[in-house]
Amino acid sequence: MRPDPILKIDTAFFWEACERGEFVAQKCGACDILWHPPRPMCPKCHSTEKEVQQLSGLGTVVSWCVAVRPQAFGFDESPIAALIELDEGLRFVSNIEGVAEDDMQPGIRVQVAFADTSGGKKVPVFKPVSE
Amino acid sequence: MSKTNNQAAIVGIGQTEFSKDSGRSEQQLAAEAVIAACKDAGINPSEIDGCITYTIDNSDEVDLLRSVGCKELNYTVRLPQGGAANAATLYHAKNAVESGVCDVVVIWRAMNERSQYRFGQPTVSISPDANGSTFIEWCFPFGAQTPASWEALSCGQYLSKYGVTSEDLGNIAVLMRKHAATNPNAWFYKQPITLEEHQNSRWIVKPWLRLLDCCQESDGGVAIIVARMDKAKDLKQTPARLLAAQYSFLFNHEIISDFYEGDLTGLPFSERVTEKLIEDAGIAPKDTDVAMIYDNFTPQVLRQLEGFGYCGPGEAKDYIADGNMELDGKTPLSPNGGLIGEGYIHGMNNITEAVRQIRGTAANQVENVETAFVASGVAGAILGK
Numbered sequence: 001m002r003p004d005p006i007l008k009i010d011t012a013f014f015w016e017a018c019e020r021g022e023f024v025a026q027k028c029g030a031c032d033i034l035w036h037p038p039r040p041m042c043p044k045c046h047s048t049e050k051e052v053q054q055l056s057g058l059g060t061v062v063s064w065c066v067a068v069r070p071q072a073f074g075f076d077e078s079p080i081a082a083l084i085e086l087d088e089g090l091r092f093v094s095n096i097e098g099v100a101e102d103d104m105q106p107g108i109r110v111q112v113a114f115a116d117t118s119g120g121k122k123v124p125v126f127k128p129v130s131e
Numbered sequence: 132m133s134k135t136n137n138q139a140a141i142v143g144i145g146q147t148e149f150s151k152d153s154g155r156s157e158q159q160l161a162a163e164a165v166i167a168a169c170k171d172a173g174i175n176p177s178e179i180d181g182c183i184t185y186t187i188d189n190s191d192e193v194d195l196l197r198s199v200g201c202k203e204l205n206y207t208v209r210l211p212q213g214g215a216a217n218a219a220t221l222y223h224a225k226n227a228v229e230s231g232v233c234d235v236v237v238i239w240r241a242m243n244e245r246s247q248y249r250f251g252q253p254t255v256s257i258s259p260d261a262n263g264s265t266f267i268e269w270c271f272p273f274g275a276q277t278p279a280s281w282e283a284l285s286c287g288q289y290l291s292k293y294g295v296t297s298e299d300l301g302n303i304a305v306l307m308r309k310h311a312a313t314n315p316n317a318w319f320y321k322q323p324i325t326l327e328e329h330q331n332s333r334w335i336v337k338p339w340l341r342l343l344d345c346c347q348e349s350d351g352g353v354a355i356i357v358a359r360m361d362k363a364k365d366l367k368q369t370p371a372r373l374l375a376a377q378y379s380f381l382f383n384h385e386i387i388s389d390f391y392e393g394d395l396t397g398l399p400f401s402e403r404v405t406e407k408l409i410e411d412a413g414i415a416p417k418d419t420d421v422a423m424i425y426d427n428f429t430p431q432v433l434r435q436l437e438g439f440g441y442c443g444p445g446e447a448k449d450y451i452a453d454g455n456m457e458l459d460g461k462t463p464l465s466p467n468g469g470l471i472g473e474g475y476i477h478g479m480n481n482i483t484e485a486v487r488q489i490r491g492t493a494a495n496q497v498e499n500v501e502t503a504f505v506a507s508g509v510a511g512a513i514l515g516k
Contacts, residue, residue: 003272006268006271006272036391037268043382062288063291064287065280065283065336067274067276067279068335069333070253072253072274073276074274075274078274079274081270083288083390093269093273093275093284095273095274125273
């Protein structure tokens with residue numbers, strides 16, 4: 001299992017979208033720029049009218065790691081954590097599933113899936129793009 | 132470089148022992164370090180009128196001043212960004228005394244980060260507010276829960292791009308432990324390591340960080356007194372003048388979980404700090420006599436050496452391997468053994484070492500030191516005689 005996500009006022013929309021099986025990012029309602037991590041205000045035009053955009057769920061592994069000692073808290077076994085460059089140009093930390101640790105390397109193409117947490121929530125994880 | 136009466140200088144340094152079990156409160160460690168720094172300077176603690184520390188320190192300003200007995204504070208600052216703020220404390224202290232807001236500023240740090248809690252382990256008492264950094268909210272549910280894991284994710288692209296191996300990182304650990312081995316104040320005094328020992332040390336976070344790539348979890352306190360040269364002239368020690376101190380924090384960046392902006396193979400804020408230091412001090416970090424570079428993890432040293440202009444992109448591993456940063460090299464790196472070898476008081480013990488090197492009183496004294504550079508990623512300072 002894995003720990004539940006931490007919901008804050010400015011970021012709950014992301015985790016709630018995961019419950020619906022949607023992988024999203026925040027977008028400015030006024031000037032359309034996309035960003036992650038979420039924030040209360042558009043850094044370009046200062047609008048607080050934010051929209052939520054569905055992402056392609058496709059990305060490329062930038063870097064990865066596995067906690068050996070101590071093991072990751074809340075997991076049966078430490079997962080592969082990875083920094084992923086999404087096709088939309090945003091970066092996101094998640095897990096890689098379906099790849100052996102020895103086969104991990106930068107550049108692997110991945111797509112989003114959803115994994116259950118110990119409290120019955122869902123978080124986005126990534127698996128290799130199926131050919 | 133002007134030697135004006137108005138210029139700020141470090142006039143006193145103090146510390147407790149660095150251990151794994153101090154046996155007393157963090158508040159007491161803070162007070163002991165401050166009193167030691169005042170004695171070193173020859174200043175009555177009642178004269179302190181400004182105090183500076185940074186986040187992730189449990190000791191408290193009010194309780195500290197109640198213990199050491201200062202009369203009136205004109206200035207208190209608790210900087211954001213944890214250990215990365217350590218060199219930035221000098222920037223604020225310099226501004227505070229040179230502007231006349233304060234006459235005597237104390238900078239302090241005191242932590243029982245080994246005996247009271249484990250700094251390197253997952254933070255399970257999660258604050259719902261991640262304090263402007265994403266390392267809890269956006270990393271914790273994915274098992275990246277420790278400073279070592281965030282470091283591995285943030286440095287991975289750099290290490291992959293330039294073909295840095297675990298042995299290359301091991302060279303840095305071996306160097307730090309070599310320096311610590313002849314520093315009686317270091318936790319790892321008389322305990323040098325070989326590259327083979329580094330390679331055999333257990334993994335903390337695969338595929339980059341072994342045990343010996345990580346700084347320590349230490350108990351201890353450090354304090355520094357900053358005053359203007361007009362006061363420094365009448366005090367006990369050779370002042371270490373603050374020729375320049377600078378800070379730069381850039382849009383969409385973070386400290387250790389710095390994943391979201393720009394090219395991850397460089398440190399643009401360190402480059403910016405370097406530009407500003409050169410403008411202020413007329414001397415580049417690489418041209419100073421001693422380098423105190425924040426070594427929380429070995430990869431961080433490589434990226435900072437490049438960011439602060441010691442060598443070009445991707446060259447840092449060879450710059451180290453070629454002996455440039457040995458005690459008899461071009462610019463010795465952390466002669467105290469750094470945070471890996473001496474102790475991890477969040478970088479503050481690297482500032483005190485720079486002061487000792489300027490005074491000529493260090494355990495591993497480098498010859499003919501006129502200037503020293505202290506760096507912590509987003510901040511840097513150049514000290515001079």
